[in-house]
Amino acid sequence: MNWLDLSSSAFIAAFFLYCFGFLFYVMAIAGRKWSHGDPAGHERKWGRIAFIVSALGLAAQLTFFFTRWIGQGHIPVSNMYEFMTFLGMAVMLAFVIIFLIYRKPILGMFALPLVIIIIAYASVFPQESQPLIPALNSYWLKIHVTTAALGEAFLAVGFAAGLLHLLRTVDYASKEKSARRERFWVEVTMFMLIVAVGFIISVFSFRMAGYEAEFRQETADVTQAGEAVSNVETVRYTMPPIVQPFNSELLHADAFLGVDEPLLEAPSWMNGINAGRKLNTVVWSLLTGAILYGLLRLAFRKQLGAVIHPMTTDIDPDDLDEISYRAIAIGFPIFTLGALIFAMIWAQIAWSRFWGWDPKEVWALITWLFYSAYLHLRLSRGWHGKRSSWLTVIGFVIIMFTLIGVNLVIAGLHSYAGV
């Protein structure tokens, strides 16, 4: 068994340990009512089991990380799969640190699903270890990527605590307009998380079924010399084409539910090489997410927020607000160091300029500006509690766009491959 095989096994172990850790956390929090009169003891006991299992998961993932490092000879943060798994591990690490300060098991109920989603998302990307291209061959790869991810991980834990704070404080009994609006947006946030799950489910279901469809797409382009040229390319879909690429012709498609041709065509402005396929993926994710959400609503017969809200009532909302703020206060300097300062130092060495307004750089700056606005609003304008928690939700959306959206939607120097 070589290092890389060992690494893959450790990854699978980590994934399942995280899943069990999450289940135990749910047991610790939601199971309090079945505890025969000792809810505090029940939470302590199951919270400890959940923490131990999750920590074992982290140990397994660290094994995955270091064995892969040894196996491929360079740090595994050089493509989307490796980076996202590292981010998941960093979120786990940040959660462990924040948990050891505050000791609130309910935090695990929110941090672990985040880790699981991030790691499952990572597995969508090609997992082969690839040798480094010259641009990445620098010790700054280790320093920049790891610190940036760790900073983002703390900000993500700040989001988990912020969302929890919202679920705790939003009024699920009131009929007031403001309370209804808040419930709506909490529900939107939950829905977005479920769409992320929907994306992962659709990718893996169709991958397991071995689905394939192919299109021939003609795209217009302008060369550097200013000549108009048209390229003909084959676009391969791994999900049934609801949307076909713009200006394309179907070569073949496996039948799905008896349908073997696309329903719609992508609009003309989505004429990039993979724009049609990405749009199709988004449609499938929304669809699967919506079905999943609908099933959950049917099962519980109330808003998902209203399902979770009663589990949170034992924790002091001020403590949650503090945990969220603390996580962000810890993460912000690390993010500044990793995503901006180290990034500038490396850019100066590799690209001869410390700043070049590359989309990824700009979005790292946007993230930084957003969180500095958060800190100023909180410290000088007294934005605490709900307002501050809503900001953590927006902040998390910005981080996710910086990490994933920029690579998939906007091309730039940092582009990794997309699905």
Add this chain to the structure above:
Amino acid sequence: MFQNTKCECGHQNPAGTVLCEACGRSLDEGGAAEELLEMRYDGAARRSQKSHPSVLDRIWNFFSSVKIAVYMIVITLIGASLGTIYPQENTFLTTQDLGDYYRDTYGLSGEIYYALGLSHTFESWWFVSLLVLIGTSLVVCSLDRVLPLYRALNKQQIRKHESFLLRQRAAYRGDIEGDPEAWTDRFEQAARKRRYKVIRKDGALLAEKHRFSRWGPYINHIGLIVFLLAVLARAVPAWQMDQYVTIPEGDTVRIEDTNYFVKNEKFTVEFYGDEELPAELKGTLRAKLYRTDAVLYECRSGCTAASGQPELVEVARHPIEVNSPLEYDGLKLYQFDFDNKAVLREVKPVVIDKATGETYGPFTLKMRDPETTFEVGPYRLELKQNFMEFAIGEDGNPITKSRDPKAPAFIFMVYGPGLDEKGEPYIYFPMQKDKAAFSQDKLNAAIADRLEIKVNGMENVSFVEYTTFLNVRKDLAMPYIWVGLGISMLGLVMGAYWHHRRIWLRVDGSRATIGAHTNKNWYGMRADLAAALKAAGNETDPKSLDNGGNRT
């Protein structure tokens, strides 16, 4: 608006003071007695709070407002995000017809994007102005707050008013059993154990730690100001250089506007072998290494092209790779790109006298920096003009389209037997395709019957396989950029990872009243206070110390 700023204790405070500088009593008559105190800047008046502001004061006030600062940050953030929708102009090598490019590539939205100037967001006047405004706000906000805060923290009163203590977010009131002096001693010991500095005066106590963390945000701001000034300083032309040099393998090229020459001794490009690649990448070209073995020379004399052979002294030598530039005295050379299209380096043609059939030569003709006279047998060739990429311009005269020898042409004045004494012109195309395309023989007309210059066989032609492109940079502001960022980071760490904590205690008879304040992490603050109380003899649940309400 008239505001009474004289406290009941008799101290006269500056306008805008929230908490009396002397005793800490709230000066805000309207606030409810049970509400928590506003502890920001310790209740001191900011510089911008004046009862009769002048115009200058009003400008100062504008920039000193955190609300305005947040607005500026949010507008910058939105503006920057607009700049990432489509590629910026500076990502293209040419600047011609970019409007057409945006329209053709992105349609109507691309056209609008270009027309609005969003295609150069980050160089636009409004974006740069926003950065300057933020910089100004950084300076003013910091000055406005740091001086009053410094004064307030520097002359703290130990004994505070009871209302000040009980309206802190962490507060305690309880009875002391036994000797109050001994109780306070135990409290002090516990606080000192947690590394508080303790001052006692008249039955009152102040325990304080990590005050320096209060300066963190201001140090961070100073760092950002230094950084922004350094960025502005990069606009000074003498501090900046950014150019590209193209060097075929083996050539030495002058870096324009400097006395430096750089030689490309050897260019190496390596690709990963199939055995190093995972299954899905097998058979593809994946670069492993780009390297220019470069030598940097400093020119001592004869440096301009006109003055003949330059005298070069080697000053640095470095294998330049993507993450490893050559550095010498503020000058940096980066691997930027390479070209592996074979480029003609030199030819060795011969001169043929068509009358006798006699062949003379060969002589060596370099494409770059050729010699100007050649003695070949009985002939003498003087180079009058050379073209790297020959073409006929719109006015009918020959021009060169580029500086790369893609279609080189040489015009010689030829002297020798059977030729005019004043010499006769001869145009020579070393490449066979150009010779045909531009009909060399027709151009040479009369002389073509008597004389021919041509290359015999490929062994007399040599190519450069690789050409390297290096980016030459000088950026004298860089040290200040790094210093600014370093200061900023130091301030962030100071402010985020340490917390200023204070505990005020006053003992009246056998009753202890305690207030505690921190700017973050109330958890730790309450734990500290509860530990000191426990040591003194009054065990308390940390959570019960929480006064609730807003926090700062």
